[in-house]
Amino acid sequence: MPKGGYPIVAHGFEIFDQPPGRSIQEAVAEVPNDGLINCRGWFYNDQLLVTDPKTIAEVLVHKCYDFEKPAKARNFLARVLGEGLVLVEGDEHRFQRKHIMPAFSFRHIKDLYPLFWSKALEFNEVVAAAMHEDAEKAGGEQAPGSSGIIEMKHYANKVTMDIIGVAGLGRNINSLHNPDDELMKNFEEITEPTFEQVIYFAAYITFPTWLVENLPLRIARRQKITAANVRNIGRDFVKEKKGLIKSQSDNHKDILSVLIKSNDFSDDQLVDQALTFLAAGHETTSSALTWTSYLLATHPSIQSGLRAELRAAIPSLTSPPADLAATLESLPLLNAVCNEVLRLYPTVPVTMRNTVRTTLLGGVTVPAGTRIAIAPWAINRSPHLWGPDACVFRPDRWIDKATGQANNHGGAASNYSNMTFLHGPRSCIGQSFAKAELRALVAAFVSAFEIEMEDPSYVPMPAGVVTVKPRDGLRLRLTGLDGW
Ligand code: HEM
Numbered sequence: 001m002p003k004g005g006y007p008i009v010a011h012g013f014e015i016f017d018q019p020p021g022r023s024i025q026e027a028v029a030e031v032p033n034d035g036l037i038n039c040r041g042w043f044y045n046d047q048l049l050v051t052d053p054k055t056i057a058e059v060l061v062h063k064c065y066d067f068e069k070p071a072k073a074r075n076f077l078a079r080v081l082g083e084g085l086v087l088v089e090g091d092e093h094r095f096q097r098k099h100i101m102p103a104f105s106f107r108h109i110k111d112l113y114p115l116f117w118s119k120a121l122e123f124n125e126v127v128a129a130a131m132h133e134d135a136e137k138a139g140g141e142q143a144p145g146s147s148g149i150i151e152m153k154h155y156a157n158k159v160t161m162d163i164i165g166v167a168g169l170g171r172n173i174n175s176l177h178n179p180d181d182e183l184m185k186n187f188e189e190i191t192e193p194t195f196e197q198v199i200y201f202a203a204y205i206t207f208p209t210w211l212v213e214n215l216p217l218r219i220a221r222r223q224k225i226t227a228a229n230v231r232n233i234g235r236d237f238v239k240e241k242k243g244l245i246k247s248q249s250d251n252h253k254d255i256l257s258v259l260i261k262s263n264d265f266s267d268d269q270l271v272d273q274a275l276t277f278l279a280a281g282h283e284t285t286s287s288a289l290t291w292t293s294y295l296l297a298t299h300p301s302i303q304s305g306l307r308a309e310l311r312a313a314i315p316s317l318t319s320p321p322a323d324l325a326a327t328l329e330s331l332p333l334l335n336a337v338c339n340e341v342l343r344l345y346p347t348v349p350v351t352m353r354n355t356v357r358t359t360l361l362g363g364v365t366v367p368a369g370t371r372i373a374i375a376p377w378a379i380n381r382s383p384h385l386w387g388p389d390a391c392v393f394r395p396d397r398w399i400d401k402a403t404g405q406a407n408n409h410g411g412a413a414s415n416y417s418n419m420t421f422l423h424g425p426r427s428c429i430g431q432s433f434a435k436a437e438l439r440a441l442v443a444a445f446v447s448a449f450e451i452e453m454e455d456p457s458y459v460p461m462p463a464g465v466v467t468v469k470p471r472d473g474l475r476l477r478l479t480g481l482d483g484w
Pocket residue numbers: 085086087097164276277280281282284285288346347348351352419420421422425426427428429430431433434
């Protein structure tokens with residue numbers, strides 16, 4: 001049991017932690033344990049943290065379906081995502097996962113690299129225009145070598161939304177070029193990591209739903225409106241896509257088309273899946289791209305080493321090598337940087353489960369209804385699993401000293417030490433998609449710009465309800481680089 005806590009609420013207030021998972025990280029590092037820590041929540045209810053590879057594997061892999069996401073957290077997200085893959089449980093989950101899996105095959109991801117690359121170049125263009133606009137305002141020049149300020153999170157959201165739009169829904173959402181895109185505006189409002197959102201989420205999962213939803217608060221009203229807007233847009237997308245499939249030749253390869261053609265899903269279920277992929281597939285990678293640019297801005301020698309590696313492998317951004325996938329996947333520092341960012345800033349820092357039946361966990365009998373906390377933020381930064389420099393950004397841990405090639409363990413003894421995408425049947429289905437997308441976006445961005453912090457003393461606060469992003473955004477000074 002960790003120290004601290006308050007009468008009645010015990011450690012319940014830790015739900016407000018910023019960064020989410022901070023107290024869990026301290027508990028995992030400091031409290032002696034055999035794989036489980038009881039960190040009591042409100043009214044002293046048991047809340048178990050799984051801390052070592054063995055108990056983590058029991059929850060995520062060996063007994064995965066003995067654990068479900070807590071109903072209130074599911075209801076909160078279901079207002080937007082419906083009964084899509086992220087939120088269904090048990091047999092329904094097994095069914096959906098099996099039928100959606102083919103859309104994420106190895107081959108399919110390889111085929112997506114040209115899309116990732118072309119959107120990465122579009123992102124560079126839009127960011128360069130914003131940078132020049134800023135430089136002009138500041139009285140600078142519009143030439144290579146000029147620099148300007150941009151807010152990274154905003155543009156990262158747009159490019160990942162545009163990518164998942166095409167890959168997931170076969171639709172050019174084009175939010176990079178359309179500042180008024182309704183879908184983007186609504187999603188940005190829903191996911192903005194404000195303190196108000198964190199409090200509202202905490203209230204939602206703690207108090208009766210009817211009470212919280214009807215509180216006379218601006219955020220309660222706005223959440224209802226934005227959730228309804230997003231669902232209406234999702235309905236239109238599915239209707240249009242079905243029409244297109246009927247009327248045109250059969251060449252649609254996006255995830256939604258695969259699901260429509262399987263005839264396994266009703267129209268409502270298709271809307272749920274479409275919104276699930278839009279939400280799960282854009283916010284997450286966008287956050288990873290934002291943290292990558294922060295870490296590169298604050299580690300200039302790693303940034304220039306990465307740029308040198310990229311320039312040697314890809315002499316021109318506009319005519320990349322024929323097998324772009326193989327090239328990007330083979331670059332040691334690019335892969336090491338992406339892996340290290342995903343380890344240190346896991347986009348989903350904490351996720352919860354409830355036991356659905358009495359079950360044995362780490363040799364302890366755990367009654368049905370017990371809350372289990374799984375904290376990628378804490379496990380990925382645990383000194384017991386990663387060594388004393390667990391919290392340090394050190395991409396070289398992902399490069400084998402002997403061969404100079406990338407490794408996929410980062411020096412940790414177990415793959416359960418890296419929890420960014422979880423493991424087992426409820427792991428992230430989009431893991432390979434996200435890694436490929438991040439590789440391409442980082443490669444193109446770092447090649448084209450020198451990245452610095454606008455204010456070198458600013459330390460962004462990781463914040464959010466489900467995913468973590470810099471709470472007050474990330475303002476970068478970019479300098480366009482010559483010759484690319
Ligand atoms: C850096 C990027 C990403 C990270 C860190 C990430 C992380 C995660 C995590 C931790 C989960 C499990 C959540 C839980 O059980 O509480 C998850 C599930 C999921 N993710 Fe991702 N994700 C990323 C990108 C993507 C992308 C690009 C897609 C789609 C194209 C996607 C689709 C999904 C889906 C559908 C699930 C639910 C899987 C299931 O329950 O069977 N994710 N993701």
